[in-house]
Amino acid sequence: MIIPDRKEKYVCRACDNQCFHRPASNGKSFGKRSGTGSEWHYKTYEVLQCEHCENVVLCIHHWTNPGPMIGDSYITKTEFFPPKQFWKKPLWFPKLSKAYQKIFSEVYSALDSSLFILAATGIRTALDKVMVEKIGDIGRFETKVDRLVEKEIITPADKELLMAVVNAGSASAHRGYSPTIKATTHMMEITEHIFYKLCFEQNKTADLLSKARTLRRATPGRKKA
Template sequence: MWGRTDWYILQCKECDYVFAQTDDTWSEAYSHHDEDGQEHYELEHMYDYWPALSKRDKPEWIGDNSISGVKDVDALHTAMMELYGALNSNLPMLSAIGIRTCFDVASELLEVDPALTFVEKLDALMEAKHIREVDRKRLEVAVEAGNASAHRGWKPTANDLATTMTILEHFIFDAFVQPNRRKKLDEDALKMKGTVPPKPFRRKK
């Protein structure tokens, strides 16, 4: 038996991005097929990349250094960035746990007592009108997935992670980004109101 790893330095023709690729082959990992009455064997190749290729694009409102336009959420931004790192590194169980962690961090930033149980946190978020009933049901699924990975060793599929990530991103956008954008739009509208000339006064005949 033998194994081999070939390393390559690659560069994208479009953006000049440089990254490393490994190509792993092993004498016992192959596929075969019949062609013209003869058996043909072909080695299977396992490719990996560094830095890891992105498995999920970050939303436009999550920058490299902050969540767009939202102040004092450094802990949440850090947790989210580590979560995307776990996703890109093909770590599904850690990603599921990271989703649960991001929910906990976000809840605390929304002034929910971190000592509460998960169900109690959802109750508090609903009472404060940060989420609706439909959001609660979705978050229950996403966070319980993280609990299953943390406590029962459950390994989610790529589709499972895609669904739970969408739920988490929707929650964070609605709770932090959207209110901030509404506030900014209200402020801009108020400033504009001061520059718009009033309707001229006309005397009644």
């Protein structure tokens, strides 16, 4: 007797590759049946493991059975838990302070669960916090952004980017605005650009300026003829 290979290919939630997944539990668990007449529905639950990175995921298949006279059951939908990442953390994420890591971790969790109102509100919170750190709590968002431009911490173009995200986040926080997937993607791209500029690029420039001054002092001048 030949035992069939029960491995199936899915997009892994961890390594993001199309990988074979093997059952990591002893068979499937069947949920309750529902439906009326000749059509009924049920779910199967199975724990799968990625062959590439060994990540474990719960796979839920939604089945519909049109009845013995029409054909066998077929899958109408498949869900995975945890869900696929909506947004990957940037490489510099571990270098953020614990406070910012906590805020952004909640934003990423909201995005993975398609909670875009919560994500937009969290983005607004993170931006407000970083602006207060740079120039103090001087009032409205517009005032803070203008001060960042005055101090040449950001450019006028950055101001336009920043205000677009802040306005969207404020609309979510105060008026229940739910950004689309496309709008949320734009918000994340802009936010990470601003954060990298304020938290890392500035520090890198200051460090390089210090090194340049040290180099200039150590460089011998021209000898007088």
